[in-house]
Amino acid sequence: MNTGAATKMSGLLLRQLGQRVLLTSACRGLVAETSANLRHAGTVGGVRYKSSLATDAANEEKAENTKAISSYWGIAPPKITKEDGSAWKWNCFRPWEAYTADVSIDVEKHHKPTNLMDKFAYWTVQTLKIPVGLFFQRRHMCHAMLLETVAAVPGMVGGMLLHCKSLRRFEHSGGWIKALLEEAENERMHLMTFCEIADPAWYERALVFAVQGVFFNAYFLAYVVSPKLAHRIVGYLEEEAVISYTEFLKDLDNGSFKNRPAPAIAIDYWRLPQDSTLRDVIVVIRADEAHHRDLNHYASDIQCQGLELKEAPAPIGYH
Ligand SMILES: [Fe+2]
Numbered sequence: 001m002n003t004g005a006a007t008k009m010s011g012l013l014l015r016q017l018g019q020r021v022l023l024t025s026a027c028r029g030l031v032a033e034t035s036a037n038l039r040h041a042g043t044v045g046g047v048r049y050k051s052s053l054a055t056d057a058a059n060e061e062k063a064e065n066t067k068a069i070s071s072y073w074g075i076a077p078p079k080i081t082k083e084d085g086s087a088w089k090w091n092c093f094r095p096w097e098a099y100t101a102d103v104s105i106d107v108e109k110h111h112k113p114t115n116l117m118d119k120f121a122y123w124t125v126q127t128l129k130i131p132v133g134l135f136f137q138r139r140h141m142c143h144a145m146l147l148e149t150v151a152a153v154p155g156m157v158g159g160m161l162l163h164c165k166s167l168r169r170f171e172h173s174g175g176w177i178k179a180l181l182e183e184a185e186n187e188r189m190h191l192m193t194f195c196e197i198a199d200p201a202w203y204e205r206a207l208v209f210a211v212q213g214v215f216f217n218a219y220f221l222a223y224v225v226s227p228k229l230a231h232r233i234v235g236y237l238e239e240e241a242v243i244s245y246t247e248f249l250k251d252l253d254n255g256s257f258k259n260r261p262a263p264a265i266a267i268d269y270w271r272l273p274q275d276s277t278l279r280d281v282i283v284v285i286r287a288d289e290a291h292h293r294d295l296n297h298y299a300s301d302i303q304c305q306g307l308e309l310k311e312a313p314a315p316i317g318y319h
């Protein structure tokens with residue numbers, strides 16, 4: 001075996017092992033030193049293709065930089081285990097952020113539009129519902145996945161604007177920043193759950209890209225102009241989410257949509273039994289949507305009564 005080939009093999013082995021085994025700072029130093037030696041060997045080891053040499057060097061440098069930054073700041077990957085001692089595999093949430101969904105919800109609950117603002121919010125959502133229904137029909141998985149990409153936006157926009165307001169006015173938010181950011185994260189976890197089951201097609205990804213661009217800006221403007229209208233619109237959107245997940249459950253029950261085991265991320269996030277199914281996941285997601293419905297109508301009601309959100313403590317942790 002010539003020096004070039006040996007260098008390449010050693011480099012590959014180090015890169016593989018380095019991520020899994022060599023985690024201590026002492027080992028990081030060893031990796032850096034060995035990599036430097038290997039690079040030196042590569043320069044004197046005879047003929048190699050330039051592109052191959054450049055790629056290897058870039059990869060080694062990237063791996064080295066990652067380790068160097070991590071080492072320099074004293075940050076190491078957290079080692080978290082579940083209650084049974086097995087490794088916790090999710091970086092996006094921790095065991096103490098998992099929860100048992102309250103499924104004792106009223107799926108029929110509806111805020112009857114009374115004033116002009118309510119009617120505007122209600123009919124805006126009813127109008128948006130038409131093209132969405134025509135596009136997805138009974139393709140529940142696709143429908144759920146794409147709508148979660150939209151549903152996760154309002155909480156983030158509202159939370160961000162309340163955050164800025166709190167800074168500008170030197171005042172507390174009453175917990176509403178946290179409550180709205182929690183809602184956004186909860187919606188994003190719905191999406192991450194569906195991502196474990198289905199993979200969107202290229203045209204669906206393009207649709208999400210376009211819809212997000214329009215919806216983010218429209219909701220931002222709506223929240224700046226009238227937060228109570230923005231919350232009312234989300235309240236009605238969540239009512240529709242509850243209805244569409246109820247339809248999903250109906251099709252799972254009548255066999256027109258095949259049930260399957262629940263994704264592992266859902267079992268950990270909602271503390272579900274190991275033998276849970278997709279149906280169990282849809283039940284807890286629907287419960288979350290009902291809570292978002294209630295929270296947003298409540299937020300709008302507070303402001304419709306002439307109060308500011310901060311005057312009514314936010315229901316933090318209300319999933
Ligand atoms: Fe959702």
Ligand SMILES: [Fe+2]
Nearest residue numbers: 151238289292
């Ligand atoms: Fe929701």
